[in-house]
Amino acid sequence: MPYNELRKDYLLNRWVVIAKERSRRPTDLAKPRPRTNKTPMCPLCVGNETMTPPAILLYQKINGEIIRSKDPPHGERPKNWLIRAIPNLYPAFTPPQHPKDASQIFISKEFGYAIGCHEVLIESPNHEEDPADAELPQLELVINAYIDRFRALSAKAYVKYVSIFRNFGVEAGASLGHTHSQIIAIPMIPKIIQEEMQATKTYHKEHKRCIFCDIVERESVTQRCIHQNNDFIVIAPYASINPMEFWIIPKKHAPNIANLSHAEVKALAAALKTSLKALKDVVNDPPYNYGIHQTTDEGYHWHIEVYPKLVTWAGFEKNTGVYINTVLPESAAKALKKAIKHSLSIDKK
Template sequence: MPELRQNPATKEWVIIASERAKRPEDFVSEEPKITDPPSHEDTCPFCPGNEDKTPPEVMRVAGSNGKWRVRVVPNKFAALVPEGNVEREKDSDFFRSMDGVGKHEVVVETPLHNVSFGQMSDTKACEIVHVYHKRYRELLEDERFKLIKIFRNHGKAAGTSLEHPHSQIVATPIVPLHIRHRLEAATRYFDDHGHCVFCRMIEMERKEKDRVVLENERFIVIEPFASRVPFETWILSKEHRATFGETT
């Protein structure tokens, strides 16, 4: 079983999951691939016809022909598992750990093996985001989970092991330290100024306009004033909502 361990020096929780080392690997060589990948790969566990190579799906979006357009399945090589005890235990007078309880899901975004997210239509992208939203809300119904993280790796350097377009959803019983720091900073700003730091950020970015990438009725996309890395981009809801699950 996976395990969550806390570093006593930093208070950070880390996941120890040896099963992750067994996951399949499309990128076995540092040599770049010369040919473009095909639209279907017989050996890919995410391609149509290979549904038996994944755990049973927890959600499916089907087209008018009955065939799937998006699938959500438990990660076969999960970092966290649903069973276990969420009590935080002391392994000694110094170290703390707990069972690696949580959920780790894969969103297979399209039947096509060779389409990147940036190549998808707006309709298709919205379909995927709606899946994120639905699973986010459903996972939060489990009172053990305190954080839902949705992420998408792109390329081997970012951690992708399979080419087929997919993203991942992880539900955990702990809130990571860097997230707690952001929440605490937002709380302090509210205590000091009496209003939401993100609402104020939107107000200032709309006024200055220099870093606004895109804006519509409900969202604004910005390059942060103090970006940590090149091309860092924030998508902010213009509705005052606390979580992704509360957005409409």
């Protein structure tokens, strides 16, 4: 019997077995997914603003212009919004209660308090305007809101990392059906980011180059390249641990999204929509999570990792942190690429 391939992540000391014998075509993973019915009282829908706390950030269209207001007057809950960021009603991390706590940046280490912020970003007034189907101008607003919240939260003394992520579908942890992302600011740098930062440093010492800049350059000519535009590339990573996993990487080196240009925001919205639409088409709108990996360390290169939830990790994965992936990343890329080509040909008609 031929050996399975064992692959290591570009940066992390993380291994995956590409199980060829069990290998499945991407389309085999497509399951019927009944559309969850719109809850009669969605707290995130327009008109139900009183069911949630007042917004921290609001985008409104006033006289044809997009007006952004940060910290809108307390208690006001206008209905004519395009984007709303609100505090999570059941936060995992909460802001310091006293000014003294905010300046004592080591408080969480010393006393074990989960100090930080936990916000819900409502991406659209339309209940089901998820990125795969969103209008591009709306998706650009979402990215601008990510930037606004990243800037505001990473400036706080007690915040060491800002996690911006999206759960889509009940199986991926989304408890609300309304299109939304979450932002959690925490008082420490998580392990996976630390490992990526360390690997980036080590690589730079050896090669005098950024590992992500090299990944962009090299993967752009492999079978794992799914899509690219002027500013972003979408790839199925060499050692994907999830079937159909893909990453969106900016071509320009930057540690985070804080200084994305207007053109880059547009290009990111397009790359995000194109790739998530392809995922939706190939495996029938699966649940997924995506998250931005970013830091304030200039040597680091930010990116988005998209993890479709098509299988359940079991004993081996949980016991060892070694993964078995039944879809070859090259096959995932091929299927997604084909779906993108198909969408483009429909658009042209």
